[in-house]
Amino acid sequence: MARKKSPKKTTASATSPLPRVQVTGVVVYLQYPDGTTRAVTYDPRHVEALFWSRRAVTEILGRYYTDKDVSMDREHCIRCFGPARTRAIMGDQPSVRVTPDLLGRLWDTPDEQGCCIGILTKEGNSSPGG
Numbered sequence: 001m002a003r004k005k006s007p008k009k010t011t012a013s014a015t016s017p018l019p020r021v022q023v024t025g026v027v028v029y030l031q032y033p034d035g036t037t038r039a040v041t042y043d044p045r046h047v048e049a050l051f052w053s054r055r056a057v058t059e060i061l062g063r064y065y066t067d068k069d070v071s072m073d074r075e076h077c078i079r080c081f082g083p084a085r086t087r088a089i090m091g092d093q094p095s096v097r098v099t100p101d102l103l104g105r106l107w108d109t110p111d112e113q114g115c116c117i118g119i120l121t122k123e124g125n126s127s128p129g130g
Contacts, residue, residue: 026050030118042121049122057107057120062100064122071095072102084112 026042028050042050051057073095077086088109090096103120110116 028052028119033115040119046124047121048124051120051122052118054104054107058100058104061120061122062103065098065103066100068098070098072098081106081117082111085109085117 023044026044026047028040028042030038030040032038049061051061074086074090074093077090077096081089085106089102089105096102107117107120
């Protein structure tokens with residue numbers, strides 16, 4: 001019996017030939033516990049996703065980092081999350097592996113003013129940011 005040839009598999013193009021609407025900025029309005037507000041603009045060339053609930057941070061963003069070997073160094077952590085939060089989650093370590101547990105601790109650890117994070121970003125370089 002002759003073997004049937006498999007039909008050629010076609011793969012979808014990674015980029016569409018059709019024009020696409022481009023996101024050029026995302027504005028998030030934040031309100032702090034003392035009632036003050038602030039608008040923050042995120043540049044989509046550097047930020048790929050925003051997370052503003054504990055469930056999204058731990059279950060969606062955390063799941064992304066579960067099987068990744070991504071570390072965050074002290075300087076990045078201080079720049080994104082401040083010195084008090086960095087000390088609380090990193091201790092004296094020069095870097096930490098990004099895990100769902102680390103993201104949960106970042107979410108629940110207050111800054112110098114006693115305020116916890118209200119939004120986390122996933123940056124294009126695979127690091128979380130605040």
